[in-house]
Structures are given as structure tokens and as C-alpha cells.
Amino acid sequence: MIPELGHFAIALACVIAAAQAVLPIWGAHRHDARLIAAAPALALGQFMAVGFSFLALVWSGVVSDFSVMNVAEYSSALTPLIYKITGTWGNHEGSILLWCLILSLCGAAIAVFGRGLPSALRARVIGVLGAVACGFLLFTLTASNPFNRVWPPPPDGQGVNPLLQDPGLAFHPPILYCGYVGFSIAFAFAVASLLEGRVDAAWGRWVRPWTLAAWCFLTCGIALGSWWSYYELGWGGYWFWDPVENASLLPWLTGTALLHSAIVVEKREALKIWSVLLAITTFSLSLSGTFLVRSGLLNSVHAFANDPTRGIFILALLGIVIGGSLLLFAIRAPVLVPAGIFAPISREGALVLNNILLCSIMAVVLVGTMYPPFVQLIVGQQISVGPPFFDSTAIPLAAPVMAAMGLGPVLSWKRAALAPALIRLWWAALAAFVLTAVTFHGLGGVAAVGFGFALWMVLSPAAELVERSRLFRVPLRASWSRLRLLPRASYGAAIGHAGLGVSVAGMVGMTLAVHTIQLVHPGETVTTGGFDWTLVSLRDQPGPDYVARVATLRVTDARSGAPVAVMHPARRAFPLQQQTTTDVSIKTNGLRDLYVAMGDERDGGVVLRIHVNPLAPWIWFGALIMALGGALSLSDRRLRIGAPIRLARRAAGVSVPAAAE
């Protein structure tokens, strides 16, 4: 009964979404106040309907209703409760429903928090979201219904994919999708502004917080996915340039560019057409990322069930959404007039540089990801594009981004001089150079330069804050009050930039990782990375729905012999799914990870993959800092309400960037 209600709720949501797509946009076009006023209610109604159907699916999973095919295939009686819940989105149908849920949540968020928007614009934004939702709900209903039944119901389900039976991955999709789908709001604003034929400073101000929120989620989502592949796959790496990983990186790159170009729209009314295009591109890449990885076209370690018929439906849907918006862009964008004029060396100039570089990286990653299938299509030859390509093309483009990142925020708007800006940051630059020089001999050129960049990215925002507070030049108290009056968005930007620096430090550290793969018998010792690794024992340990084979290792310092850690890497055999997963053991002290993955057993011994990964946790810690910076920036009153706090306005003498009003 509950599944039927859930199924019905999807159909209801689809109809509401259709109304949501048509009525408000028509109303805004005809200046019909009643139709415009219907928009928020329709958005909320759609959210409730999709929310109900999602809860119905979760319910079916929790009570183990194996007559629902989705539950029978991806859950079992033995599955722990938490994975019965998270298993609902750990498969194709459920994850599409989650996707629709978040899309309807975006519409509801505009309905609730968008009260400050002009009602016609809000109606158009909600209408565009409704149109996208209608398409994907239709897809859910016709090609990927999560409530399909099996009769007779099997006595037990096939169980959740063991790889997904992991807390990191269980919550990865919702966070990632909040990022992907969150960009739909920026997209809707872009399309709405094209419909209106107007983009102004206010547009930039409205788009920024939504973009920022989506960006924070996407940052966390990518970091979580990378962390998962680090500790769950047991290959010792954190990023494999796999098509599915790249698919999440692409919208992140253009989303980051949009975040910065929207600032220029808000403050200077320039880059308007470009920002609209970025908003469309970002969501288009999100859409393609979510759906093309399921079409079976891309070769990936992250397998999804492939079904070419579904692929054609998806492609048609993507064609309508992306093609329609780009067609509208081609027709309407030429009439958008750029207003602000600026010199190449200026805050705007730095943000344009950021955009060019980020989009170049995006283009390189996109080409690398799409090249193999297209070459196979055209030439018929199978090739693969691997990490060497991405490393050698993306890193040279990333280096100038990192260099310019510290400089941009201290440049003034319209026209700036480079020298005074550099002088303000002298100590950060000096520290970065010293670090590079000191580590050059010991660590090699690449790592030394990388660490120099990382330190620069962490210190330059600090130097900027110090400069703004005029620390040591005015009394300490005055500095403090200057710091307190700085808008939170400034702190957010500084923290975000520093967070990227921390991540980069972690990635550079990982290039210095040492590892070995050896067959080890109990009692034997391996020496690697300055540690002695002794295999103490191998034993079996039962789990809820698996049997684990656990190795115990004693790690001691190779020189002093002091005990460092006891580690328990394991392999879990899931009898129901006939699958084995590796349970990597990681011991970290914040500066380096000890990392042991267990392989096959042979001749009484076991194959161990042992890594010492310097600074590895910083990669994800840095991403978290970036997201926190974004969140702090979001809490800024100016972004939320579009008005500066009174105090900041009165204290205009402080070098706070003046708000746009």
C-alpha cells in the first residue's frame, strides 16, 4: 500500500511540476499577478509530493518490503538498519528519486527564502525549476520507477552492495547531489534573466548565495568521495582521474568560476553574459555528470547498471534542458549590454584571469574524459586517457591560479597597480620562497614548489587581513575593531582560499608517499617509510552480514624501536553478494597516514599493501575548511538580505569593499 502511495505521489509531483513550469512563466509574461502568486505554492506542493514518495521508498526499505523490486535487489533482512535507509539511494532508481527530491527542495527554498526577489523574477525562477523537475519526474515514472513490484516477493533480498555498506559512501550521494542540483538555482536564475532580457547588479547578488551554498556541498561531496576511494578501495590513492570523478570535478570548476564572476556582476555590472553562460554550463555539467555516467558510455570503476534505452531518454532530456537554455542564450544574450569597464590589472581583471584559468582546466579535463569514447566512435580504436595526461595538463594551469589567488583580493576595483599590491603581501611571498628554498634539496623541485604555493595560499589571505586591520600601524585595539567590522564574506573568502592551500599541501605531500606491496607471513617484519611493520596474526572475525579476515600489525619506529601503532586491516567477505571488500587500516597523527590494505592470502601469508602518506589528511581537511569558509560567507548579512550591516556603512573609512548599493 505505502509503495503505491509513493508511486502515486511521483505522478502527482510530475503534474504539479508541469503546472509549476507553465503557469508562473506565463503569468510573468502576461503580468498576471494571480498566476505569479501561484508559483511558491506550486513549488512547495511539488516538494511535499516528492518528499512523500521518497519517505515511502525509505519506509519500504526499513520494513524490508521485498515485493518492491528496488528493496529486493538492494537490501536484505540482515542489512543493518542504517544501510536499509541509505540503501534507498544507493542504486539507480532511488538515487534519481533523491535527485528529484533535492531539485524540488531547491524550488521550495526559492519559494521560502526568495521573498526579497521581485515577484516576476521569482515566478520565472520557480517556473524554470519546475520545467526541469517535470522532465526528470517523467523519466522516473516511465523509465526508472523505484516502486516497481516483484511478484511473488522473494523471501530475502539480494543485499546492499558491500562497497556501499560504509558510512562515508552512504552519505556521499545526498551531499554530492545537493551540490549538483543546487546549481539548478543559478541555472534557473540565468534562464529567468534571459527570459526577462535583463541582468543587473541585483542578479549577481541573488545568484551568489545560492551558488555558494551549492558549491559548499559540492566541495564536501567531492572530498567525501575522494576520501572514500582512499580508505575503501585500498589502492592508496585519493584521486584516479576516473570519468565519474571527473564528472564531479567539472561542475566544481565552472561553479567556482561562477562564484567569482558573479562578484563582478554584483559590484561592477560587467561579465554579465559570461556569468549567465557559466551558470548554464555549470548546471549542464552537473546534469551530464549525474546522468551520462549511468548511460554506460564511460568506462569507470564506479559501475552503475547500464541500460541504453534509458540512455536515450536521458540524452533527449539533457538535449531539451541544455539545448533549450543555450538556444535561449544564443537568442537573448546578445542584447545584454556590458556596463562596467575595467583595466586588465584590477580586481575584475584578476577575477577574469581566475575564470579563464578555471575554465581552461575544465576544458582540459572535459577533453580528457570525452576523448576515449569519441575516438572509439570516429576511428574505431580504443584508447584510454590516464593520470599522466591530466597531471601534465591540469597542473600547469593550476599553478597560475594559485599564484594569482593571493594577489587578486588585494587589488582594487577598476584599476590597480601590481607593485603596491605585491608589497602588501611581501612577507607571505617571502615565506613561500623560503619554504621552497629550504625544502628544494631534500624533497625535490616539484614538491618544494608545490609546498611554496600552498604556503602562499594560506599566508596571503592572512596577509590581506593583517593589511586591512592595519595591524602594528595603528593601536592594537583599533586593529581589533577594524577586524571585527570586516564583513564575514571577507573572512569567508580568506578561509576558503587558505583551505585550498591546505588541500594543495596535502596533495603535494602525497607525491612524497612511499609504498610497498609484499607477501608477509605471520611473525615477519617489513621495513618501509622509516617504520618496521610486523605481522602479528591473522584471524577470522564475524560481522553482521559478512565474515572478516583480520590481520594484526605492530608498527614500530625503525630507528628507535618505539611502538607507533597497532593496525587491523581486514578483508570482508559478503556471502550473500559473493563479494569481498577491503577494510583499510589507517592511523594518522595529522602529519602522515600509516596505511595498510590487506590483499589475497597465499601459502600461509598475506599480501600487504603498506603506505606512508605524508600530509594525506590535509587534502580533505582543506576541503572542509573551504566549505566552512563558504558557509561563513553565506552567513554574511549582505549575501542573505542584500544589505550591509549599518555599522559597516558608517565605518566607511575602513577599507571594507563598499556594498553595491
Place this chain on the structure above:
Amino acid sequence: MSGMEQPGIIRRRLLLGVPLVLLAAAGGGWAMMLERMQQGEFDPHSLPSQLIGRRVPDFTLPGLTGAGFTGADLQNPKQPMLVNFFASWCVPCLQEAGVLGEIAKGGLPIWGIAYKDAPDATRAFLAQNGNPYARIAMDRPGRVAINWGVYGVPETYFIDGGGIVRWRYAGALTDAVVQRDLAPLLARAEKSAS
């Protein structure tokens, strides 16, 4: 809006139409891939084998009971044949056992190479699931499989009457695969023989 028309607008229109054109090209490509994928002509997941169009590398392997076979036997076969890498510990090998049995009954000889398998386990596996193999060799260290470029078990190679590898399939054979890939190869091999 009409008041905003300005000189150079046509050039801007063309420029701003570029994203649409790029999308159309990409979308067209994807559509073609999907269509060919449905027809089985396009498989992004296929694993190309270096052996296609060549003779198998040299090797000498012991048999399960008695004599095994060597690379020379496969380089100069008397008739078209299949070589199947399998193992008793491999679940897909169990799945394809029936299909292999049918092929063997149809008259195409299958030579098996047991990969990293203990002879007793192999014997038990064959006793339980039927033995479709004309001859069986044991590759316990798995070195021959590496030389062949074997991706994993089961993996099947078709060698034509001239000793050239014409086809390789990684994964469990199914009736559909046999119909789609193997049947045309056999027909061609027979035609060239006669």
C-alpha cells in the same frame, strides 16, 4: 529590448551561438554511441587484446593428467579452435560451463588452461560441471596467462585454422555472445577452409 540593438550584434549572435553548436556536436556523438551500443557495434567496455591477428606466444605447460600442450600446438592447429582460461575458484566459469559444453558438442574443440588452480580442485570442478575440454593444461604460476594478456578468468580465445588469434572474450560466455560473435567467425573460418 528593441531599443538596445547595436552595431556588431550579428557577430555577437554568431559568437554566442557557439555553445549551442558545441552541444549539438557532443549530443550527436552521444546519440550515435548509444545507438551503436544498442546494436552491439560499439562497446566502450571492451578490452582489446594484443593477440588479435597474431599467433599465440611460446609456452610449455604440464597437463592435468598426462601431457599438457605447448605454444607450437596452438600456432599450427589442425582446425579452428577455442582456448579457454578457467579456474575452479571462479564463479563466472561455473556460469559458462553449460555454454562451453554446447560449443564442444557442436564440434568446435576447446582447449582449457586452468589458471592458478590446484589439480585436485580442477578435477573436482570438471567432475561436477562436466568437462567440455579436448585437452587441459595447468598454468599454476599464471605466467602464460600474463604473456597472453589475460585480464581475468574466464577468458576465451578463438584461433583460426591458420593459427591466428581472431577473437577474444573476457568474461563468462553466454548464448547471446556465441550467436553474435562466435558464429560469424566460425562461418568465415569454414568458408576459407573450403
